[in-house]
Amino acid sequence: MRAAKVARAGIMLALVALVAACSRGDPSMMHIQRGMTTPDEFAILPNKPIETPPNYNDLPAPNPLGGNRTDVNPEAEAIAALGGNPARVVRDGKIVADSGLIRHTTRYGVEQNVRANLALEDLEYRKRNRGRALERLFQVPTYYSAYERQAIDQHGALWYYRARGLPTPAAPSDPEVD
Template identity: 60%
Template sequence: MLATKMTRAGVALALLLVVTACSRGEPQLMHTNRGQVAPDEFAILPGKPIEIPQNLSTLPAPTPGGTNRTDATPIEDAVAALGGSPARMRPDGQLSADGALIRQTTRYGVQPGIRTELAAQDLEFRRQHRGRLLERWFRVPTYYRAYRPQELNQYNTLERWRAGGAPTPAAPPDPETR
């Protein structure tokens, strides 16, 4: 009687493990929040410095829930860093009249739907490289092992550029040759 109950419990446990191991959700390779008990310090964006204008009557009216003059604007900052004009951006974040920036970034062509295509390919790659059973159970990151064949060897690339005569003054030395 006891042996029968133990056998049933063992079979039920084995079935449960098999079902959980075969889950087909979107594969997670990184598990960034594994063991995280503290707040994420990268979720806090520093604001721009507060400036007091010469004439306080030129300040815009407050807009609750709207934008603030000290809010971070990473997209506009990136457009300015690439030589574009953030003032020419449409409210949806797309460039409307900055032809020079658009020509420069699309000079090698544009493939429509590339983001969707790459997302589908990467999802298939992650499904094929999900990690071993215990790695999935204990949420061990398998990202670096899965993507290692696609990794760029920065020091070999640096030597190839130097051999070609390209100046590389800010490159750090290879730690393995010390």
């Protein structure tokens, strides 16, 4: 009698695991809805520090529809970081005329629909690397193990470039200290 109950419980558990293993749809790897809380890094946009101008007469007139000198403009800051002229970016983020920057960033060609192609390739990769049946059943995050082979060893790259005498101004922190 007891053996029959254990066998039935084992069969039920196997069926539940089989159903979890055969689930279709968009494979989720992080399982944030499982009760884990993660910060929304896009919800907070840090402003630049407020500074006192050297001459108050040089300040622009207040414009309720316009921007602020301390507003963050990620498009213009990215263009400045790449060596372009951030003044050539209009308010909607489009580059008005910076042919040097466009020529440099497209020097290896431009793939049309790169975002859609990447999304499809990533979806296929996530479907092939969904994790084991019990990981899916208990919603264990498998994101880091699935993408582990594609991750860059930042400290290994740092030591590689430093051994060749190349500058590494934006080096990650030392793993020995962390």
